[in-house]
Amino acid sequence: MFSHLDVHTLLVVFTVNLIAVALALPLLMGLKVSAAARRAQWSMGLQAVGWVCLIASSRWAGTVFDLLLSTASMAALSASLVLLWKALQRWISPRDGHWTMWSLAVLMPLAYALGFEHYAFRVGIANAVLALQMGLLCVELLRPTEQASWRWRALLALAMALQSVVTSWRGVLGAFFTSAYPHFESPHPVNIAAALVSNLTLLLVAASLLMAYREEAERQLRALAITDGLTGLLNRRAWSERAAALLADARRYGHPLIVLMLDLDHFKVVNDQHGHAKGDAALMLVARLLREQLRTGDLAARYGGEEFCLLLSHTREGAAIALDQRLRQTLRRVSTEELGFPIDYSAGLAAFHADHQTLDDMLRRADHALYEAKHAGRGQLVIAP
Numbered sequence: 001m002f003s004h005l006d007v008h009t010l011l012v013v014f015t016v017n018l019i020a021v022a023l024a025l026p027l028l029m030g031l032k033v034s035a036a037a038r039r040a041q042w043s044m045g046l047q048a049v050g051w052v053c054l055i056a057s058s059r060w061a062g063t064v065f066d067l068l069l070s071t072a073s074m075a076a077l078s079a080s081l082v083l084l085w086k087a088l089q090r091w092i093s094p095r096d097g098h099w100t101m102w103s104l105a106v107l108m109p110l111a112y113a114l115g116f117e118h119y120a121f122r123v124g125i126a127n128a129v130l131a132l133q134m135g136l137l138c139v140e141l142l143r144p145t146e147q148a149s150w151r152w153r154a155l156l157a158l159a160m161a162l163q164s165v166v167t168s169w170r171g172v173l174g175a176f177f178t179s180a181y182p183h184f185e186s187p188h189p190v191n192i193a194a195a196l197v198s199n200l201t202l203l204l205v206a207a208s209l210l211m212a213y214r215e216e217a218e219r220q221l222r223a224l225a226i227t228d229g230l231t232g233l234l235n236r237r238a239w240s241e242r243a244a245a246l247l248a249d250a251r252r253y254g255h256p257l258i259v260l261m262l263d264l265d266h267f268k269v270v271n272d273q274h275g276h277a278k279g280d281a282a283l284m285l286v287a288r289l290l291r292e293q294l295r296t297g298d299l300a301a302r303y304g305g306e307e308f309c310l311l312l313s314h315t316r317e318g319a320a321i322a323l324d325q326r327l328r329q330t331l332r333r334v335s336t337e338e339l340g341f342p343i344d345y346s347a348g349l350a351a352f353h354a355d356h357q358t359l360d361d362m363l364r365r366a367d368h369a370l371y372e373a374k375h376a377g378r379g380q381l382v383i384a385p
């Protein structure tokens with residue numbers, strides 16, 4: 001059915017489409033994108049360079065240009081898969097393994113160039129390594145993860161699996177049936193099928209990369225909506241929603257729970273004496289220390305300008321007082337070391353102890369205790385009755 005198709009034309013069409021996709025991605029995504037999206041863009045760009053070099057190499061078959069261009073092509077194709085791997089690491093979740101991918105991308109073109117005179121060897125090894133890299137990408141994509149939707153992962157995995165199969169076929173033909181596949185444009189049915197599959201998988205890859213990029217942008221927007229821009233802590237609204245849910249759990253299961261409100265002391269003086277930038281640095285430092293000191297499950301928010309609010313779940317008064325002391329000492333020491341002046345805060349603590357209490361009740365009690373701490377001379381914790 002496909003025997004009248006011409007491999008050279010199919011591969012040229014594929015390469016033209018590949019160039020179009022490589023140019024369209026930065027246009028559609030923009031140039032100021034995340035590291036993952038940038039790597040995906042470069043991956044398609046390198047793949048296009050690889051195919052242009054490979055097709056150009058056939059013009060100078062058997063010459064030194066053939067050696068140079070086809071080796072460059074193998075290097076570019078293999079490196080493009082490494083970049084795709086690195087994009088996936090960010091989009092799916094960080095996982096080691098890029099050293100294996102990089103080693104393959106360095107060793108394969110080297111072996112290809114050194115064994116250039118031995119067609120069966122170089123075609124076999126190049127296609128085997130490319131197919132292996134695609135297979136590894138496919139496995140990585142199919143690994144269960146909560147972080148990325150299965151739709152684009154499945155689409156990209158399908159593309160990688162198909163491409164890996166046809167690339168292995170090419171390798172087997174080149175290595176063991178050399179007379180049937182004397183060059184990469186040979187009109188062998190397997191080669192025609194491979195060229196058709198490449199055109200199909202290009203579409204799948206482009207679509208899934210755009211879906212992955214959109215998903216990442218949506219995730220970033222959602223994160224922006226719930227976090228404070230300066231400190232990266234939860235903002236007041238997000239904290240209140242999550243705190244209300246934790247409070248409902250505490251009420252249902254009878255867990256102890258604490259609300260702790262912190263307000264930095266004499267912060268206006270910090271801004272006036274050291275400048276607004278140092279004031280911002282102080283707020284970021286407090287946020288960093290809170291992140292370091294709190295347990296998973298606790299919630300920290302920047303509640304107002306220089307006010308922070310903590311919800312400590314499964315925590316009794318004694319443990320909260322110990323946390324306050326630890327945090328206060330660390331803040332005094334680290335602010336002196338890093339900012340050049342000490343920072344302290346006043347705090348109000350409210351423990352959950354009455355079944356009918358709402359989050360607003362606890363916040364009111366904590367706020368009142370904080371007010372008393374300020375009036376009692378600052379730099380201290382007051383426990384609400």
Ligand SMILES: Nc1nc2c(ncn2[C@@H]2O[C@H](COP(=O)(O)OP(=O)(O)OP(=O)(O)O)[C@@H](O)[C@H]2O)c(=O)[nH]1
Nearest residue numbers: 263264265266267268269271276277279280305306
């Ligand atoms: N640098 C910086 N300063 C902020 C930010 N938000 C609020 N502030 C400052 O925090 C200061 C709060 O001042 P006040 O409410 O008078 O409180 P204070 O000086 O800390 O005094 P006490 O709370 O009574 O100890 C103001 O000078 C605000 O400009 C911010 O995002 N960055």
